[in-house]
Amino acid sequence: MTGEQLAGWIDESTSTVFFGGAGMSTESGIPDFRSAGGLYTIRHDVPYPAEYMLSHGCLVEHPGEFFDFYRTYLVHPEAKPNIGHRALAALERAGKISAIITQNIDGLHQEAGSRHVIELHGSIHRNRCVNCGSAHSLSVIMDTPGIPRCSCGGMVRPEVVLYEESLRSQDLDDAMTAISTADLLIVGGTSLNVYPAAALLRFFRGRHLVLINREDTGYDRAADLVIRGGLGETLSAVQHAIMVRGEKSAPTGGAYDETG
Secondary structure (H helix, E strand, C coil), rough: CHHHHHHHHHHCCCCCCEEEHHHHHHHCCCCCCCCCCCCCCCCCCCCCHHHHHHHHHHHHHHHHHHHHHHHHHHHCCCCCCHHEEEEEEEEHCCCCCCCCEECCCCCCHHHCCCCCEEEEEEEEEEEEEEECCCCCHHHHCCCCCCCCCCCCEEEEEEEEEEECCCHHHHHHHHHHHEEEEEEEEEEEEECCCCCCCCHHHHHCCCCCEEECCCCCCHHHHHHCCCCCCCCEEEEHHHHHHHHHHHHHHCCCCCCCCCCC
């Protein structure tokens, strides 16, 4: 019944925001960072800890090693949107989701069809020259051995937030605005231990806070509804329940078509 309850709240909401973490991407085959088998727990053939390999310092001091590690462990070109991504995109098309805030950098929400996506930690699909500022595609990073270079000679770096770097102020402002104006906030696939992203929940003043996660979080007691389970299965079931509601009230409607 928890899925039905969430479906009802989404139907009643005037502004629903989804805030997602690594659990959204693990169901597409992308490893997370901290769980067993995650990026920080597996052994790497590199001379430094994974945290340093993904730091601004490593990018500046050891760019060759940084890019080798980045290409191997951060970019997953084989990953595709899962049923959770597609369910959220369908709900957005139907006017049921007003914004998606993600801590992931894979761009799978956009690939699934979502349009209003706030990427707190940047995206592998945005890359720029540190010298002239020119934008470059992911292929420049992936198809260039060693350090990728712009035509001007400058290094091309991914626009992802590395350790020792701050989140973009515009992304933080957009996320704070979305959360503070929402009356339903759905948080999924995150332990809410990564700051400053987790601190954004403090701006929520709406009616219902819902957590979808396989494990406990520090915010469980503050939530109006906690769903233990996979994001894809849960969001797909909720989207289906809303679709059924829509068909009953408007039999000719097709806005909830997951493949549209």
